Amino acid sequence: NAGVTQTPKFRILKIGQSMTLQCTQDMNHNYMYWYRQDPGMGLKLIYYSVGAGITDKGEVPNGYNVSRSTTEDFPLRLELAAPSQTSVYFCASSPGIQETQYFGPGTRLLVL
Amino acid sequence: QQPVQSPQAVILREGEDAVINCSSSKALYSVHWYRQKHGEAPVFLMILLKGGEQKGHDKISASFNEKKQQSSLYLTASQLSYSGTYFCRDDKIIFGKGTRLHILP
Structure with missing residues (x-):
């Protein structure tokens, strides 16, 4: 099992550009999450999904969009990149909401 | 509101003990603990459920006081x-700000 995989590992964006952060899990987990972590800070929940076709906002959803068309994939879309979106983005999955979250290795994003 | 952790940082010598606290302003059904090493993803340590037993993980253990929401x-x-x-997480999938632990040889 690969677990949770994220691509790319690192990306530099110019202000106003768009990109999609990819996240895939092979554990057949219903729940998937996106968090961002600013340097020296904790994890902030952006969006989460309880299953294919169902998503909900977290603490900091502004500037992001998500979709969940399959159980395995949960991409995060940045439409108009801003310097405030410079961060490390972690995707995670879990069988249920009160169960262990498994994190991907993260995507480091720099917006200049 | 996110869980509140204390202290923010701890420096210990190898062999010493530490306690990290996590409290919530809301009623909690469960508390989760994770550890993150520098440059890596968070890794699960343990879950404590309301009404459940104290959990242990090698020499790391945890308690959950439901009445005090801690x-x-x-x-x-x-x-x-x-x-x-070290991060705690509540049952609403919100993480605390973390406690940095540094162990000196």
């Missing part, structure tokens, strides 16, 4: 490998 993580006879940032 949980504490106990690190006994700390090892160099325990260094990192």
